[in-house]
Amino acid sequence: MKFEALDWAIVIAFLIGNLVLGYILGRKVTTAKEFNLGSGNTPWWAIGLSVIATYISALSFLGAPAWAYKDGLAALAIHLNYPIVIILVTGFFLPFFYMSGVASIYEYQERRFGQLSRAVMSSIFLVTQGLSTAAILFATALVLKFITGISIPAAVVIITIMALIYTTMGGMLAVIWTDVFQAVVLFGGAIIILIALFVSMPTPVGEVLAHLKQLGRLSAIDTTPDPTVATTIYSGLLGMTLFHITVYGANQMMVQRTLGAKSIGDAKKSYLLMGYAAFPIYFLFFFIGVLAYGYYDGKPFDQPNQIILQFAAESGVPGLLGILAAAVLAASMSTLSSAFNSMATASVVDFYQRYFKKDGDDAHYLRATRYATVLWAVIIIGPAILYAQSSGSILEVLSKIGSYFVGAKLGMYGLGFFSKHTTERGLMVGVVAGFAIISFVATQTEIAWPWFCLIGGTATIVVGWTASRLLDGKQAEWSPFSVPGQQARFAREGRPLKDGNWNTMPGAIDRQSLWLLAYLAATLVGLALFEHMV
Incomplete structure (x- = not known):
């Protein structure tokens, strides 16, 4: 494997483009609000592409093919639920957050329950986001190590500095627009890899696909009613729906x-874009892994996350390794920049401003957020290096880690939205019980991790509600920050129920989003037909 001059030119041009864009946008940021939320004039499609690029990181570019190399297209079941997820998120979550004008979404927890709930939820976010960001750093460091031979620790530091520079300069505005640029590079690189795999197959593609079908690796819908199997259609459409919510x-x-969208409608449209785009994107990444299995005839790899890198190096296609490196860097930096910015925002708004410096001016909080951005970038370097000890798909490893925490999030928001009698004291008891039960299930049973969110969330809700009744009794009225409380408030104050064609009241599902259900049905039918048509 040799990284040629063309490969270096592609990567250097990509990096310079990001830094220049960050510098230009950074000159427009003068307040803490602009740093945290952007200008307020960003088009919805740019925000939507930023959402997509942020979640579809290097973990997807390297980890999804590695996962599919091991499990075939069945692994795609984990990502079939986005239409359901987006309908519920745009109907219940976004209206609460957007209409309240908050910078940290965990401020909702304080308004609904109290400051301890806010601190707990924000802390869970910081811990889980730190771990996932570290995993993304590691995945990208694998690319640099593969290309240049430098050590994982050195690669981690280099990547962190690159992402940190433009994030610190431009805040959310730089995050969004560099994400747009990076999304183009990311998906363009994936399509080129797919084409190169088709062209480079040692035998005709039709024969390869027929062989993969015989092996069962083109079956994306596993109807096995077994909770110990992670990639069944049931875990994908139930357990992982709650996870992704x-x-x-x-x-x-x-x-x-x-x-920071212009309107609640723009905020919702940006998420609807993800609802429609998630399936073809993840199908692309997992199908690449399945084709790689055919290309290598299923031979084992010591580090499966390097399978696509190995292919690019061996293919002999000029510039392909450089395109892949730029695509992986694009995938990583889009997520890293978003993580740095959001973790800094939560740290300053939820903790520093709330407990340590309540009377600072805007310039002070802007500086504090930039310092916090640097601090979090430094902190995650350690865990990123430790991920080098893991084996298997880094995407699957990270999903398993995240599944320990999502039950608490689900329970806290579920009780906040729909429970009349839940109090903060009872909620905290429920959170502790939820973590305890998940720890037991994860270590003492064979139940697959996609079900952890359902189990942990149910435990948090049941124990939290029961403890609230025992400790604090019945509550006389619905909280104004529950869904029924919001609906009563809208009626009492005569608030408009629509902003254009979009609902502003939490709990009201937009007619436009219901088309996602038809889209979900079409994807399931398409996957079933795909296997039979090969």
Whole structure:
């Protein structure tokens, strides 16, 4: 493997483009609000592409093919649920956050329950986001190591510095627009890899696909009613639906960019874009992994996350390794920049401003957020290096880690939205019980990790509600920050129920989003037909 001059030119041009864009946008940022939320004039499609690029990181570019190399297209079941997820998130979560004008979505928890709930939820976000960002750093470091031979620690530091520079300069505005640029590079690179695999197959593609079908690797719908299997259609459409609701509805990194949209309609449209785009994107990444299995005839790899890198190096296609490196860097830097910005925002708004410096001016909080951005970038370097000890798909490893925490998020927001009698004291008991039960299930049973969110969330809700009744009794009225409380408030104050064609009241599902259900049905039918048509 040799990284040629053309490859270096592609990567250097990509990096310079990001830095220049960050510098230009950074000159427009003068307030903490602009740093956290953007200008307020960003078009919805740019925010939508930013949402897509942020979640589809290097973990997807390297980890999804590695996962499919091991499990075939069945792994795609984990990502079939986005239409359901987006309908619920745009109907319940976004209206609460957007209409309240908050910078941190965890401020909702304080308004609904109290400051301890806010601190707990924000802390869970910071821990889980730190771990996932570290995994993304590691995945990208693999690319640099593969290309240049430098050590993982050195690669981690280099990548962190590159992403940190433009994020610190431009805040959310730089995050969104560099994400748009990076999304083009990311998906363009994936399509080129797919084409190169088709062209480079040692035998005719038709024969390869027929062989893969015989092996069962083109079957994306596993109807086995077995909770110990992670990639069944049931875990994908039930367990992982709840998992992804917390990812898109209760995650500061994902929601934060929508809070700076021009209107609630634009915020919702940016998420609807993800609802439609997720399936073809993930199908692309997992199908690449399946084709790689055919190309290598299933030979084992010591580090499966390097399978696509190995292919690019061996293909002999000029510039392909450079395109792949730029695509992986694009995938990583889009997520890293969003993570740095959102973690800094949560740290300053939820903790520093709330407990340590309540009377600072805007310039002070802008500086504090930039310092916090640098601090979090430094902190995650350690865990990123430790991920080098893991084996298997880094995407699957990270999903398993995240599944320990999402139950608490689901329970806290579920009780906040729909429970009349839940109090903060009872909620905290429920959160502790939920973590305890998930720890037991994960270590003492064979139940697959996609079900952890359902189990942990149910435990948090049941124990939290029961403890609230025992500790604090019945509550006389619905909280104004529950869904029924909001609906009563809208009626009492005569608030408009629509902004254009979009609902502003939490709990009201937009007619436009219901088309996603038809789209979901079409994808399931398409996957069933795909296997039979090969």
